[in-house]
Amino acid sequence: MESYPPVFRHLTGTASPPPAPSSSSVRIPVVDLESLSLEKLGEACKEWGVFRLLNHGIPPTLLAKLEEQVKVLFSLSFHSKQTLSYFWGTPVPVPVLTPSHSRDAALPLCFNWLEGINVPLTQLPHFHSHHPMLEDFRHSLEEYGRHLSRIATSLFEAMVKNLNLCPKQSESSLDESTGFIRLYRYPPRTSVDEACGMMEHTDSSLLSIVNQDQVGGLEIFKDNKWLLVNPISDTLLVHAISDDRYTSVKHRVRVKQQEERLSICYFVFPAKGSVVRSSTYKPFTYSDFQKQVQNDTNTLGYKLGLQTFKLTT
Ligand SMILES: O=C(O)CCC(=O)C(=O)O
Numbered sequence: 258m259e260s261y262p263p264v265f266r267h268l269t270g271t272a273s274p275p276p277a278p279s280s281s282s283v284r285i286p287v288v289d290l291e292s293l294s295l296e297k298l299g300e301a302c303k304e305w306g307v308f309r310l311l312n313h314g315i316p317p318t319l320l321a322k323l324e325e326q327v328k329v330l331f332s333l334s335f336h337s338k339q340t341l342s343y344f345w346g347t348p349v350p351v352p353v354l355t356p357s358h359s360r361d362a363a364l365p366l367c368f369n370w371l372e373g374i375n376v377p378l379t380q381l382p383h384f385h386s387h388h389p390m391l392e393d394f395r396h397s398l399e400e401y402g403r404h405l406s407r408i409a410t411s412l413f414e415a416m417v418k419n420l421n422l423c424p425k426q427s428e429s430s431l432d433e434s435t436g437f438i439r440l441y442r443y444p445p446r447t448s449v450d451e452a453c454g455m456m457e458h459t460d461s462s463l464l465s466i467v468n469q470d471q472v473g474g475l476e477i478f479k480d481n482k483w484l485l486v487n488p489i490s491d492t493l494l495v496h497a498i499s500d501d502r503y504t505s506v507k508h509r510v511r512v513k514q515q516e517e518r519l520s521i522c523y524f525v526f527p528a529k530g531s532v533v534r535s536s537t538y539k540p541f542t543y544s545d546f547q548k549q550v551q552n553d554t555n556t557l558g559y560k561l562g563l564q565t566f567k568l569t570t
């Protein structure tokens with residue numbers, strides 16, 4: 258209990274839980290990185306905005322070690338985690354305004370039932386402490402980070418080909434140095450009435466790579482339904498600013514009553530100054546987009562996302 262944020266402690270536990278509301282589970286498209294089919298990749302990105310990546314080349318031993326280390330890291334006391342780039346409960350990331358939400362309608366208030374630790378890959382060399390475990394953990398993260406950069410670059414190059422982006426549109430769009438890893442722990446809960454691990458949202462990254470453990474709870478919104486993405490390891494969530502030709506899938510995480518859930522997520526962004534050009538949006542830089550999201554969040558409490566940049570006809 259000492260490791261959980263104090264506010265979570267009285268609701269955390271596994272005592273006589275009521276039945277969890279169930280959503281149907283779904284088979285998401287599969288993409289094989291070893292024999293990458295542009296057609297399958299394109300279909301998955303357009304129809305689903307999410308796919309499961311096979312043959313990604315990350316050694317299973319590294320994945321297992323990392324998961325164990327993340328578990329140990331989160332089980333440190335609440336107090337000692339404060340020295341890391343640690344957060345809990347905050348609405349990260351912000352919900353997106355969709356046509357189903359009118360500007361005046363009350364948005365569902367949902368507190369994120371999670372703890373998180375941010376690790377920008379460029380800052381990994383400074384991620385050390387007196388704790389010997391963190392030194393080992395840094396090595397694992399460095400190795401994992403190299404794999405993720407490799408995977409993200411291959412996928413992005415394939416997407417650029419697929420979308421027939423001219424070099425001007427794609428130049429310096431994915432900037433590996435912006436990559437960061439976010440670790441999450443979703444504590445179990447005695448009641449899951451209105452509790453969500455992470456509220457519904459779309460990602461603002463160019464690519465997100467989600468590595469969830471076997472507990473599960475990640476859901477995507479498709480065909481007007483919430484669907485549970487089965488916890489087979491290595492699920493990729495894909496988001497691309499692509500003239501609306503790829504789907505940016507709405508997703509959320511539901512908490513479990515019996516077990517805590519861990520996920521290791523990677524996000525990569527375009528270079529801050531690179532201009533995003535398309536036929537449906539005014540040209541904008543990624544920093545313009547970030548500023549807009551920040552402004553929406555401060556003034557409206559949610560993110561309008563790309564809508565602000567849409568060309569009016
Ligand atoms: O924990 C997860 O599986 C998903 C996290 C997520 O969607 C996010 O950080 O944007």
Ligand SMILES: [Fe+2]
Nearest residue numbers: 458459460508
């Ligand atoms: Fe997300």
